[in-house]
Amino acid sequence: MRNNPITPTIDFDKDGIQHGFLRLPYSRNDSAWGAVMIPVTQFKNGDGPTALMTGGNHGDEYEGPIALYNFANRTDIESFHGRVIVVPAMNFPAFQAATRVSPVDQLNLNRIFPGRPDGSLSEVIADYFSRTLVPMADYVLDIHSGGKTLDFVPFAASHILDDKQQQAACEEAARAFGAPHYLQMLEIDAAGLYDTMVEEAGKVFVTTELGGGGTSSPYTVEIARRGVDNFLIHAGILNADPQMPKHDSVSLDMPDFRSFIFCEHAGLVEPCVALGDIVHEGDLVARIHSTERTSPELPAEYRAPRDGMVICRHVPSLIKIGDCLNVIAEVV
Structure with a gap:
């Protein structure tokens, strides 16, 4: 198989704090020998996870880019035991364009x-994570929120x-993150999915949804910043005391596609x-009004398919056929 063209400007084997880039050659109209420069930081202090x-x-x-x-x-390398690789914006072209998918190739x-x-x-970015970065890792955290079209x-x-042993390890790490849910x-x-690739590689994997609407808030950013530290403390890499939310985290489950x-x-x-x-099952959760005409017969009613908590909503007030309107999870 062909080698990946991405070249890191840092040395993953070197101790200390390094700031650099994952350099991906990208020839384009405005730069014949240009590159996409994806920021990367590494903290390494001796052996460890x-x-x-x-x-x-x-x-x-x-939330993820802000927290990361x-x-x-950070400059406190003495607080680390092992190695932490930080990529604040892995889909850097999409991050720069503020879009869900890449503006270069329109891929998610x-x-x-x-x-x-x-x-x-x-x-190429996906391949570099799959064959270079993820194999180095024992613990993987990928921070998401709802973007411009969902809120969680x-x-x-x-x-x-x-x-099941890996599943239990992932659940423990997710609970250790310390989100409200x-x-x-x-x-x-x-x-x-990145999730699937990482889990099939046998790693301890945690993902999140920390809000949405194409923005952030002090509340959701604080959850992300605290969770990053808690995740590393749980992994045995960061020497500190975990900071958990004031109230116990609510446990939720999505047992099926209902x-x-x-x-x-x-x-x-x-x-x-x-x-x-x-x-509760049957409760009215939303009405969809036709924008083409007015009529008392037209609003379509959507009702809860199960008992539970509303954990996700569609953000734009205009919706299309096939869009996710709500997600309801059971409270465990």
Whole structure:
């Protein structure tokens, strides 16, 4: 198989703090011998576990980049035992453009793993993580939020895995992150996800959803910043005391696909419940009004398919057929 063209400007084997780039050659109209320069920071202090922490897998999600750009500015190398590789914005072209998918090749990075070394820009980035960075790691944290089209109650999550020992380790790490909610997460389609690739490599993996709407808040940023430290403390890499939320984390589960409500009408969303609300099966959660005409017969009503907590909502008030309207998780 062809070697990946990405070249790191740091030495992953060297102790200390290093700031540099993952340099990906990218010839284009405005730069014949140009490159995409993806920022990377490494903290390494002796032998110990390795953690890989990423944000910006989607370019319109900001809690991860904010927390990790802040983390990368640390100077207390004596607090570390092992190695931490920080990539605040792994999908750097999308992050710069504030878009979910890459403006270069229109690919969703989090749907094309393990990638290809001879593919398009996003496929090359995916391949570098799959074949170079993830194999170095014992613990992997990928920080997400809802981007411009979804909003979530803040949670850390793990998945059901065939290897129950690995599943338990992932759940422990997700709970240690210290978000207000912990979710055993069910994916609509796990094929091509970074999550799936990392878990199939046998790593301890944690993902999050920490808000959304294409922005951030002091509340969600603090959850991310605190969670990054807690994750590394749990991994035995950072010497500090964990900082947990004031209230116990609420445990949630998505036991089947009835947790998802997908829209079958296009129009104007009238929300009837809010994030964090407890609903019962059959409760009205939203009405969809046609924008083409007025009529008392036209609003389509959407009702809760199960008892649980509303953990996700569609953010733009205009919705299309096929969009995710709400997600409801069972409170464990």
